[in-house]
Amino acid sequence: MRLKDRVALVTGGGSGIGRATALRLAQEGAKVTVVDWNATTGAETAQMIQAQGCDGTFIEADISKVADTERIVRETVAIYGELNILVNNAAVMLEKTVVDTTEEDWERITGVNLRGTFFCAKHAVIQFRRQGKGGNIVNMASVNSFFAEGGIAAYCLTKGGIAQFTRALAMDHSGEGIRVNAICPGWIETPMNAKFFALGPHIKEQAARLHAIGHIGQPEDVANAVVYLVSDEASFVTGSMLTVDGGFSAGLAPAMGIVV
Numbered sequence: 291m292r293l294k295d296r297v298a299l300v301t302g303g304g305s306g307i308g309r310a311t312a313l314r315l316a317q318e319g320a321k322v323t324v325v326d327w328n329a330t331t332g333a334e335t336a337q338m339i340q341a342q343g344c345d346g347t348f349i350e351a352d353i354s355k356v357a358d359t360e361r362i363v364r365e366t367v368a369i370y371g372e373l374n375i376l377v378n379n380a381a382v383m384l385e386k387t388v389v390d391t392t393e394e395d396w397e398r399i400t401g402v403n404l405r406g407t408f409f410c411a412k413h414a415v416i417q418f419r420r421q422g423k424g425g426n427i428v429n430m431a432s433v434n435s436f437f438a439e440g441g442i443a444a445y446c447l448t449k450g451g452i453a454q455f456t457r458a459l460a461m462d463h464s465g466e467g468i469r470v471n472a473i474c475p476g477w478i479e480t481p482m483n484a485k486f487f488a489l490g491p492h493i494k495e496q497a498a499r500l501h502a503i504g505h506i507g508q509p510e511d512v513a514n515a516v517v518y519l520v521s522d523e524a525s526f527v528t529g530s531m532l533t534v535d536g537g538f539s540a541g542l543a544p545a546m547g548i549v550v
């Protein structure tokens with residue numbers, strides 16, 4: 291148990307990568323608050339944690355609301371006494387080019403992906419400082435933090451911002467024992483991608499070819515990386531962008547189907 295008695299908060303814990311992460315953190319001994327704006331799926335994750343004999347609680351919140359970002363930290367501390375780990379994972383996708391993006395779309399995607407991520411980090415850092423013994427933040431970035439894919443302009447913008455925000459946070463707070471890292475997943479099989487996969491089996495085949503390893507990832511692949519980053523094994527790791535992408539970012543050859 292690498293995280294015994296630590297307290298973790300996972301945003302977007304009701305689905306996909308967030309759910310898998312909440313379950314893995316709990317298996318490693320952490321007490322976990324699962325935050326989601328979907329009350330059904332968020333509560334399900336907390337039940338799944340409890341069913342594996344671990345400690346988990348659901349808090350319903352919309353992280354695009356700044357007041358909620360303060361409240362989820364406060365309520366976590368009220369339940370478990372402190373906060374040691376923030377997994378800043380919740381985000382939304384928008385399948386639009388810039389021309390099709392409306393002001394309302396912009397407000398929604400930047401509200402969740404940027405404002406939400408930023409203010410969750412702010413309130414976690416304030417709490418870590420109060421406790422005076424450091425802390426850990428993992429921001430969920432993406433291969434789209436560095437590599438654009440067509441038709442998702444605003445999403446790419448927010449993920450690029452999260453990568454640079456991770457470095458800035460690490461610069462400001464690593465000296466206080468607060469480590470801040472990002473994970474950059476490749477394509478992971480989650481409900482976020484369900485719309486793409488629903489277009490037909492060819493989409494998953496094409497997505498697989500983008501990854502040198504020849505297939506897309508599973509939420510647990512990312513969850514395992516989160517556990518590493520927040521554990522003491524990563525005590526010299528801060529400000530890093532850890533790719534968990536099956537070789538998506540290793541080169542252009544996989545995408546072009548080039549084999550030598």
Ligand SMILES: NC(=O)c1ccc[n+]([C@@H]2O[C@H](COP(=O)([O-])OP(=O)(O)OC[C@H]3O[C@@H](n4cnc5c(N)ncnc54)[C@H](O)[C@@H]3O)[C@@H](O)[C@H]2O)c1
Pocket residue numbers: 301302303304305306307308325326327328331351352353354379380381382402406430431432433474475476477478479480481482483
């Ligand atoms: N799936 C992928 O291929 C992939 C690749 C790279 C990065 N990511 C990133 O990983 C993270 C998780 O993605 P996923 O694929 O598991 O997505 P998902 O859609 O399966 O899960 C996202 C969860 O976040 C919740 N959520 C969204 N907005 C929220 C809000 N305002 N307040 C509270 N909860 C909110 C949703 O209800 C959902 O439970 C995201 O940051 C995503 O950008 C995913």
